[in-house]
Amino acid sequence: xxxxxxxxxxxxxxxxxxxxxxxxxxxxxxxxxxxxxxxxxxxxxxxxxxxxxxxxxxxxxxxxxxxxxxxxxxxxxxxxxxxxxxxxxxxxxxxxxxxxxxxxxxxxxxxxxxxxxxxxxxxxxxxxxxxxxxxxxxxxx
Numbered sequence: 124x125x126x127x128x129x130x131x132x133x134x135x136x137x138x139x140x141x142x143x144x145x146x147x148x149x150x151x152x153x154x155x156x157x158x159x160x161x162x163x164x165x166x167x168x169x170x171x172x173x174x175x176x177x178x179x180x181x182x183x184x185x186x187x188x189x190x191x192x193x194x195x196x197x198x199x200x201x202x203x204x205x206x207x208x209x210x211x212x213x214x215x216x217x218x219x220x221x222x223x224x225x226x227x228x229x230x231x232x233x234x235x236x237x238x239x240x241x242x243x244x245x246x247x248x249x250x251x252x253x254x255x256x257x258x259x260x261x262x263x264x
Contacts, residue, residue, distance in 0.1 A: 124177070124205060126212035129167035137176035138167045145195035152252040157193075166216060170196070170209045178205045182213050188260075189222035210240055217263060224262045231255040 129135050139158070146152040161183055170178035180194040191213050196205045217225055228251060229237050234244065237259050246258035 138179040141179040189225040
């Protein structure tokens, strides 16, 4: 497994394709919510398995915090550590731009995954695109 910070048009297409399959097709998130006005200001990441796009995520700065968004893994690659790889790559990138903390909005089913990575819940449950979420935060070393 290899995570790449997007630097080419093809890599960006790969990231968007994965997000479309997971969020729009699988989870029925409306395209106008999934593909938003923050695409151009975000750093995008793609996870490849044997040259095949398998996962994606994005990162941006909000109120002096890093924010990880749109983390997703194609179904056939789930449970193989792919999520760990993509999160580590994004956190490593955040450290290079001297971000001291990262926030994310976790779908409630994914909270145990993020807790294992050191994220702590810091909100009540809320709905985004009709899906229950909680805000989570992690301070970087």
